[in-house]
Each structure stands twice: as C-alpha cells, then as structure tokens.
Amino acid sequence: MSSAHKNLSVFNTEGLPDISAKKFVIVVAEWNDEVTGALYEGAHKTLLEYGAKPENIRRVNVPGSFELSFGSQVYAQKPDVDAVIAIGCVIQGETKHNDYINHAVAHGLTDVALKYNKPVIFGVLTPNTLQQALDRAGGIHGNKGDEAAMTAIKMLGLQ
Numbered sequence: 211m212s213s214a215h216k217n218l219s220v221f222n223t224e225g226l227p228d229i230s231a232k233k234f235v236i237v238v239a240e241w242n243d244e245v246t247g248a249l250y251e252g253a254h255k256t257l258l259e260y261g262a263k264p265e266n267i268r269r270v271n272v273p274g275s276f277e278l279s280f281g282s283q284v285y286a287q288k289p290d291v292d293a294v295i296a297i298g299c300v301i302q303g304e305t306k307h308n309d310y311i312n313h314a315v316a317h318g319l320t321d322v323a324l325k326y327n328k329p330v331i332f333g334v335l336t337p338n339t340l341q342q343a344l345d346r347a348g349g350i351h352g353n354k355g356d357e358a359a360m361t362a363i364k365m366l367g368l369q
C-alpha cells in the first residue's frame with residue numbers, strides 16, 4: 211500500500227511498551243538536510259510523545275545515507291543503546307547511484323539489527339523527486355520519521 215493510501219503519521223498505538231528507560235540513537239544523513247531534518251524532528255517528537263526521556267535520545271549525523279549502516283553499527287553495538295533509528299533521503303538522480311545506495315542501506319541496516327539483536331529502523335525515503343520527499347517529511351502523506359520512531363517503539367515491545 212503506498213503512502214498515498216496510508217498516512218505515515220497514523221498508526222495503532224494500542225499495547226505499546228513502556229519506553230521511559232529505553233535509550234535511542236537517531237542517526238541522520240546530512241544529504242538533503244531539509245528533508246532529513248524534518249524526519250528527525252518527527253522521530254524525536256514521536257519518541258517523546260510516547261514516553262521516552264529527552265536525555266535518552268541522542269542524535270548523530272553522518273554525511274550521507276550510504277554511511278547510515280556503519281553509523282548505526284557504531285551505536286547498535288553499545289550495550290546501553292536499546293534501539294537505533296536511521297534517517298535518510300536518497301533522491302533519484304540521472305544515474306543508478308541512488309539504487310546502489312538504497313540497496314546497500316537496506317541490507318546494511320538489516321545486518322546490523324540481526325548482528326546486535328536490537329531494532330535498527332529503516333527511516334530512509336527513496337523518492338523520485340524532492341516534492342515526493344517533502345510530501346513524506348511532514349507533508350500530505352505524513353512524516354516518515356514519525357513512522358520510524360513508532361516502529362522502534364513497537365519492536366522494543368517484542369523483547
């Protein structure tokens with residue numbers, strides 16, 4: 211189902227775990243920072259809204275989305291980190307570069323989550339245009355950052 215038919219900021223909030231003692235790291239790609247900044251704000255706001263403490267949320271920047279996997283691993287390996295949220299926006303260009311980045315990040319983040327047995331969330335937009343990104347970073351389709359944060363919360367409820 212596309213974001214046009216399921217708003218990214220609307221979710222079922224029944225049965226959520228207590229995250230008041232949970233520690234989160236949000237790794238943010240600096241490329242397309244107009245978009246990634248809005249995604250970060252959405253994720254940060256959502257974590258606070260559902261019970262995380264401000265002092266338990268840390269932001270870390272990396273140059274681009276390709277670096278999200280390594281940046282996430284640096285923090286996922288820390289015993290006191292409960293979940294990592296990776297934030298990025300990879301906009302299609304003239305070449306296939308975006309495809310290589312997107313596939314690398316998707317696989318890389320999955321590998322980190324499985325290696326360190328903790329949630330590592332794919333909060334990466336992969337739009338064709340900047341407008342599609344803006345529509346999903348607090349625009350008409352909601353905020354992917356909200357969704358990424360809620361996903362982290364729900365995955366912590368599995369443990």
Ligand SMILES: Nc1c(NC[C@H](O)[C@H](O)[C@H](O)CO)[nH]c(=O)[nH]c1=O
Nearest residue numbers: 239241273274275276298299300301
């Ligand atoms: N074009 C985008 C990039 N490109 C940069 C890569 O992510 C990476 O930093 C570089 O290839 C060096 O390893 N990154 C994005 O996040 N978004 C883009 O649209």
Ligand SMILES: CC(=O)[C@@H](O)COP(=O)(O)O
Nearest residue numbers: 301303304305306307308
């Ligand atoms: C995803 C990218 O790195 C992209 O912005 C690069 O653009 P291009 O494919 O036109 O070189």
